[in-house]
Amino acid sequence: MYRFIVFIMPFLDLPGTLLKVYKMGPESLDYTLSFFSAYFMEEVTMEDSSRAPLWGRIGGGSPIFCILPFLLVFSISLHSLKVVDVEDAGERKRYYTYSRTVEGLLQAAGIELQCGDGVEPDRGQLINCGDVISIQRSVTVGCGNSPDELLSPDMETEAESVNKEYVTEKEAIPYSTVKVNNPMLDRGTVRVKQEGEEGLREKVTEVLVRERKEISRTVVSTQVINPPQDRVVEYGTGNLLSRDGRTYQYEEVLTVNATAYCPGTPGSGCPIDGRGASRCTGFYNDGYTFSGARAVAGDGSRNNPHIIAVDPAVIPLQSLVYIEGFGFARAEDTGGAIKGLKIDVLFDRHADALDFGRRQVKLYLLEQ
Ligand SMILES: [Zn+2]
Secondary structure (H helix, E strand, O other), rough: EEEEEEOHHHHOOOOOOOOOOEEEOOOOOOOOOOOOOOEEEEEOOOOOOOOOHHHHOOOOOOOHHHHHHHHHHHHHHHHHHEEEEEEEEEEEEEEOOOOOOOHHHHHHHHHOOOOEEEOOOOOOOOOOOEEEEEEEEOOOOOOOOOOOOOOOOOOOOOOEEEEEEEEEEHHHHHHHHEEEEEEEEOOOOOEEEEEEEEEEEEEEEEEEEEEOOOEEEEEEEEEEEEOOOEEEEEEEEEEEEEEEEEEEEEEEEEEEEEEEEEOOOOOOOOOOOOOOOOOOOOOOOOOOOOOOOOOOOOOOOOOOOOEEEEOOOEEEEEEEOEOOOOOOEEEEOOOOOOOOEEEEEOOOOOOHHHHHOEEEEEEEEEEE
């Protein structure tokens, strides 16, 4: 069997009465092009009697048959029709084209590439029959997608917008407390020398908002408008008491509640009940204190101090103290109601004790 390949050039394309064209493959006629713009490749067998006349009519000594090879080469190089598949975003379409390059095909087919889209082979590449041109469409990536997520064209990528806002706020600056010692103050005394004042600061915060939801908040600047003022507290370290031209060292300064009592002896004027108990000292009304001293009020001088009843857990018995506004006193007595920061001052007469009443006094516990 002899096989011939017959190329029919567009300009050789004669009416169907002259040439009978046979298809090579099943698809060739699907895209029937005008005979004036295309050529077909065709196999013809000489044994096929129905086609023999056709062949004979072309080749039978016609001068045109002699230039056929040259025209053939020329036409292949310039005008070859190519069947090309284009795969665009996963969808494959078949195109028939005379374009020589990918670019030309895309233009002719009206396929637009957006910025970021890729095409394989490159736009400038020559295309051959049977090529598959693949287009990779770019994907818009929104903030909602995880960076690790694989991108796909049908991915739900919301092009979400992140708004940046700046918030200016004023806020208070807390003050610090500073402690200072003051030897001019009695030991144990605490005094606020200066009240603290809060300062004021302006703060600028950058807030990132996506879909009305705050996603981050960052302080980008702060500026002090008013600095805070420290609270200054003085702590007394002094332990010297000067009275009557003498200086006494003291261990502690106490603020105590003071009441008064009388010895409860018949001469004091203290009410005595039917069983012989006085109102101030009960049955301890023999004229002596708990420590055994005579229950006679002093004058508050260093040598003749007052007598007071104390809680020995706070002020040891026999201690010498100085009571502001009242003078020296010695702890000689105790009392059922005298517990903690309380003292009871002895007066010789019940009436004087009543006059004293109840008052708060400052007491220096002197070094013994
Ligand atoms: Zn009394």
